[in-house]
Amino acid sequence: MNAQRLLAYFERIADTPDAIDRLRRFILDLAVRGKLVPQDPTNEPASEILRRIASEKIGPFVATADSNETESIPFGTVLEGEPPVGWVITTLRKISSRIHYGYTASADTTVTDVKMVRITDVQDNTVAWSSVPGCVIDLKSVDQYKLEAGDLLIARTGGTVGKSFLVREVPFTSVFASYLIRVQGTRHVLADYVKLFLESSLYWDQLREGTRGTGQPNVNSAVLGRLILPIPPYAEQHRIVGRVNELMALCDRLEAARAERDKKRNRLTLASFARLNTPDPDPAKFATDARVALSVLPVLAARRDQIQQLRQTILNLAIRGALVPQDPSDEPALDLLRRAAIEKARLAQAGHIRSYKPRNPPSSADVPFDLPGGWQPAYIEEVLNDLQTGPFGSSLHQSDYQIGGTPVINPASIQIEGIVPIDNMAVGPLTLERLSSFKLRAGDIVMGRRGEMGRCALVSEKEHGWLCGTGSLILRPSRFVHSRFIVLLIGSPFVRAYLAGSAVGTTMQNLNQAILLKLAFGLPPAAEQRRIVAKVDELMALCDRLEASLTTADTTRSHLLDALLADALAPVASELLATN
Numbered sequence: 001m002n003a004q005r006l007l008a009y010f011e012r013i014a015d016t017p018d019a020i021d022r023l024r025r026f027i028l029d030l031a032v033r034g035k036l037v038p039q040d041p042t043n044e045p046a047s048e049i050l051r052r053i054a055s056e057k058i059g060p061f062v063a064t065a066d067s068n069e070t071e072s073i074p075f076g077t078v079l080e081g082e083p084p085v086g087w088v089i090t091t092l093r094k095i096s097s098r099i100h101y102g103y104t105a106s107a108d109t110t111v112t113d114v115k116m117v118r119i120t121d122v123q124d125n126t127v128a129w130s131s132v133p134g135c136v137i138d139l140k141s142v143d144q145y146k147l148e149a150g151d152l153l154i155a156r157t158g159g160t161v162g163k164s165f166l167v168r169e170v171p172f173t174s175v176f177a178s179y180l181i182r183v184q185g186t187r188h189v190l191a192d193y194v195k196l197f198l199e200s201s202l203y204w205d206q207l208r209e210g211t212r213g214t215g216q217p218n219v220n221s222a223v224l225g226r227l228i229l230p231i232p233p234y235a236e237q238h239r240i241v242g243r244v245n246e247l248m249a250l251c252d253r254l255e256a257a258r259a260e261r262d263k264k265r266n267r268l269t270l271a272s273f274a275r276l277n278t279p280d281p282d283p284a285k286f287a288t289d290a291r292v293a294l295s296v297l298p299v300l301a302a303r304r305d306q307i308q309q310l311r312q313t314i315l316n317l318a319i320r321g322a323l324v325p326q327d328p329s330d331e332p333a334l335d336l337l338r339r340a341a342i343e344k345a346r347l348a349q350a351g352h353i354r355s356y357k358p359r360n361p362p363s364s365a366d367v368p369f370d371l372p373g374g375w376q377p378a379y380i381e382e383v384l385n386d387l388q389t390g391p392f393g394s395s396l397h398q399s400d401y402q403i404g405g406t407p408v409i410n411p412a413s414i415q416i417e418g419i420v421p422i423d424n425m426a427v428g429p430l431t432l433e434r435l436s437s438f439k440l441r442a443g444d445i446v447m448g449r450r451g452e453m454g455r456c457a458l459v460s461e462k463e464h465g466w467l468c469g470t471g472s473l474i475l476r477p478s479r480f481v482h483s484r485f486i487v488l489l490i491g492s493p494f495v496r497a498y499l500a501g502s503a504v505g506t507t508m509q510n511l512n513q514a515i516l517l518k519l520a521f522g523l524p525p526a527a528e529q530r531r532i533v534a535k536v537d538e539l540m541a542l543c544d545r546l547e548a549s550l551t552t553a554d555t556t557r558s559h560l561l562d563a564l565l566a567d568a569l570a571p572v573a574s575e576l577l578a579t580n
Contacts, residue, residue: 028200034084043233045086049188086233093225098184102176103145107133115174122165145175150191152183157218164198193237315492321372330525333376340478366520381517386476390468400431408469411448438468445475449511454496482529
């Protein structure tokens, strides 16, 4: 598969979250399996490399070659299938002149003669030499630990255990710290090829197995020395390294192209959201623009966070009157408020609710956006017949809870999808009777008064008779308003920001009931409330489908990627990714 075919395939899988990372790992795995470039039978076999390395292993830092030094390991020990022509399987120790720990000393920024490279100095395969500290070290130790170009450093402990770095230049006299292990190679194996192995799954699988069962993640020189790796002929090592560099550069271009595409799409999406959340001075024009933008945004929202933002924008438009067109024939909201006030006074006089003293109604200036025709500024208190705080904590004891009882609704029970009972949060009939004034009714709105401000849900027939718990509020809307509209209102960004800003408490925020009652908002006519609720439900269902399609698309792309990689690793793909 040449680069052009790779690009053609990759366009279909590029949005898989880890596609490029997996492609990089795939290239490395092909490289160390002999499937990246074709073999040349005229190349000197790698077995000769092992013999020369064994014969040259002399000096104070290496053990004398044992009698088995030149023996290779069967190819099937780590890889399936027949070995590539001229390849051998051996260990990291056998192809290295030395594997040893670094120098133990304290870092000292005042010392400049000899620098000491630490794990933290190596980031993204480079060393920030300007910030590498020095250390106090004698000349003999400098000779023993002095870094040279071609050295491989491997982190032996901590969160980066196993990560490797190929030293390509040493601009200052430098040694390496004790939490690093140095692998010094020989002139017969390219350090760049060994570095490819140290990034492949073949290396990481063995390393994880070798460190399994240890408390603190770490690796030692003995484990590294026993790692098994395939060695190709020297000439093929050069071809593999060159090909990997080409393909990694291709991955870089793919990554940059995807980032640029995402950047443009995100910019357009953010601009659309910003336009929707900054209304045009002309409410009618803004409403028209909003409906046009909403028809486009589902196409642009390609990430879950963007879909969540789309949901919030839908609610924002709903409470501003920009989601559905107004109908001049609708009964104005002012008439609705008058009937709600009469009903509330009647219920209070009959003793069904607490006495209510009407306050002066809010003005248009109290609502932070212009209201469409037929809408009316209102306090939420005006459209609620009752607002009740759940029982205090002292009213419910641990002994009140029992398995299989009536569910108690606390803030954690109030989810986006509705009310979800929590295990072990249920009470028996005696407790339920004692706290009967806190029982929920169908049509109530239950709302958390601590934690996430504004989380609420409508009580259905299923939850009728359940108990409102500590930390929750019961809102009982007037029969002249649509309860679902009140739920949408409270869940909107505008109201959530208001509630969060008005919450009290330090360790745990709590919503003050009086603050909620003073919430000023725009109330639409009853008929428009129904149209708004229907439209919101329609658009939220679209968001649900978008999220589901994202999951399906991710799964499909992931399966396609799996299939492509599996096919490429099959024996018939011996020339996969080779140049035409």
